[in-house]
Amino acid sequence: MTVTEERPAGEVGSARRRKEDARLITGRTMWTENLSLPGMLHLAILRSPMAHARITRLDVGPALQAPGVVTAFTGRDVADVQGSLVCAWPVTEDIVQPAHPPLAVDEVRHVGEAVAVVIARDRASALDALMNIDVEYDELPPVLDMEAALADDAPLVHADQGTNRAFHWVYDSAQAGAGDDFEQVARDADVVVRRRYVQQRLIPSFMEPRSVLVDPTSDQITVWSTTQIPHILRVILALVTGVPEHKIRVIAPDVGGGFGGKLQVTPEELIAFLAAQRVGKPVKYTETRSDTMIAAHHGRDQIQDIDVAARRDGTVLALRARLLANMGAYLGLVGAGVPILGAYMYNGIYKFRAYRFECTGVFTTTAFTDAYRGAGRPEATFAVERIMDELAAELGMDPIELRRRNWIRHEEFPYTTAAGLTYDSGNYEAATAKAMQLFGYDDLRREQQARRESGDPVQLGIGVSTYTEMCGLAPSRLWGSLRYTAGGWETATVRMLPTGRVEVVTGTSPHGQSHETAWSQIVADQLGVPFEDVEVLHGDTRSSPRGLDTYGSRSLAVGGTALVQACQKVIDKARPIAAHLLEADPGDLEFSGGAFRVRGTPEGEAGKTLAECALAVFAAHNLPPGVEPVIDADATYDPANFSFPHGTHLCAVDVDTETGRVAIRRYVAVDDVGRVVNPLIVEGQVHGGVAQGVAQALFEEAVYDADGNLVTGSFADYTLPSSADLPDFITDRTETPALEHPLGTKGVGEAGTIASTPAVVNAVVDALRPYGVTDVRMPCTPERVWQAVSTASRKGGQP
């Protein structure tokens, strides 16, 4: 593989400014909460203040008397009709799947669980009336600690299930035929490093609170929702409510961020649906941020026990990861699958001979967990990249040198890992060399040495992360083999309008990813039409009836490929029509620059444009016999493999050993996301992704107290980084095209988040290693860093 410089040869590769911006920067955006329909009612939800309790009294009668209130009901009132939310990824045959009613019935299992609803003529009346609901709870023991939850005598989250263990899932390279046995290989190793890492619980924190509006007054029940997955939502609404699927229309209008947090079919969506059906009028629910924090799904929350076995020369041999994964009180849509997605990534870019992974899913009385940017892969990458640094320290080796000795060399692709995945392409050498150069690695190492020797109270730390990820989440057969209940294909439609303009329909559902711009660029190149002449439609099951939506860095790699294929079909369908109009043989025509010409004719010569073909089929007066009067086309693409972006991130931090303060001094991200459609968009994704990964490393943690109350229940307590907390990131790319996809794109949405967390924590630990510090738990707050230094110093560690 060679590294190529950026050279835009058309629309693809050029830094087009976004089409989406026009409405977003002028306040003309269509957020769900902006919508208002005639006769619309407002819904408010009473939520549990208890982590675990029996509902001993619940009477909405007094609320019904309040002004403006139309109706109110409880979980018990709708117990027979509300059904259960769905786990779409039952990862094992014997997974425990407790019922998950949208409104709690008799028992609540986390703070924030919906208990009762009020529907009123305006929002304030609905909220006011919540106060009048008469509710009493009989407290049950909260279940918060995962290890304690697995003890034999632990109180149960779901008493009827008899256990807090949701599932136990195992991958073993020897059993899979992808490698040797961990125990056997580890026995012969010179060194085994064992560490426990804690992936703290995070809150996705999309900026737009969730909102849903359900209109039951037309032939189709119409649902507007702040969702990443309108198509999946429609299927599940049909399955859960019994309303026939063709009688439901789902619309995701402009959606203000998701990061996996809106990859969910939520209790609130089902409650609003049920409420609208009951009152026969449009019903809207918009949550407050405080509701989001306690009730929308959380992410991460795993305990990872990692063993790496190696030779003294640095050759890694075997890897084992044993996980506890906190499911929260219920199984989310794909929550059980999140750690399983990670299972295939623990080996990273390294050539392990043996690999074993075990994961136990655990129920606790907390908000349920599910996908958050990276979903399983950041956790895996963190563990392997952290322990590679620990191994390097153990062996007295430079961490980059250790990686170099173990990574898959560029000439070794395609390469099948011990986790059983086949990486199609990559060039770790090139990305690392570029990153080291931009970073000034050797100079910073020298400065670090000098500061260590001088006993500088502010120590310099250098962290590296050489990551890869599986993305372009698609291969349906693979999904099936992992017991995921849906597929992974994606679809696109290209409609040639009679005036030559183009309407594109995608089954992906953007919420900040710039699909309208990128898809237009692809179509402009494929069909030779102006960028401005392309309109991209998405997020409405009426205009885009088929699709599997947006998550897992899949939209461009999978949906973009479907789009290319649809464009090719348009050209194929137009060819006989152009030939007929040109009185030529279809086989003699070539298509370029938006027009068909007889081969050998110069570009300037008259041909037949696609627009002329579109007009010809519209009129249909003069078509070849037997040719259908349409050149529109659909394509659905289901790749055989994932794509594997990779890169090298380097982070330098100044750590004040007296105050514990960590300041990022330099951050370099060199990513290889394959071919790039729009470098501006890619850079933006990397910036935002890195920021979220840095936030996990340094700032964010969802904390429950001993009673199961979420202490970090607002943006005042859950500390999203602000502009003042983050540095500039230096970004660059190498470009090794993905071989699986004709576009060569790999996906970029999650890369930054996956890569950056271990780079930052490695840097913090590296700064403190002379003090004897070998880990700092995330987030590395000043308090934790200071504690780590103090504890190590007490044990005799010295700079």
Place this chain on the structure above:
Amino acid sequence: MTRISLTVDGVRYDDEVEPRTLLVYHLRERLGKVGTVVGCDTTSCGACTVLMDGRSVKSCSLFAVQADGASITTVEGLAAPDGTLHPVQQAFHDRHALQCGFCTPGMIMEAVDLLNENPDPTDEEIREGLEGNLCRCTGYQNIVRAVRDAADALRAGRRPTAEEEVGVGVPHSAAAEPRVEEVPGEAVPRPMP
């Protein structure tokens, strides 16, 4: 009910409001100014930022009655009457300073205020100045670039700004502008449409 009069994006509105109605809900639900959004309930995110008599305020932290008599500029009123974007809007577009765009109305209004106060800020001053506005998509880097570009454009006077057109947001003395006290987060009552 209390009678208030507001000028919003150059248009005067007289309304009866409940005293507990927050300014942002008055703007959104009574006046239809849905370009200004609500992102949190603790005055932490800044998505609801508007200019009140030329200075930025978080419209979720004021009661509508507190704005009686004031002139409000929202993101919807920032572009020139002929549709020419304000330099801050233009720079956000040029620098790809937004992705999902939910924080953008507030971020843009805060940036306008920042540049009114400090026409030539350093990157650090920009980062400090926007600290009260959260963005989850961009990592802020392109926002900082955009504000820097907008500062250059404004100083070069390349485009007339909407504030100048409607007479708000131009440099002003503290004496001429009543200082608006923000209500602390915990004192904010539940929202009222």
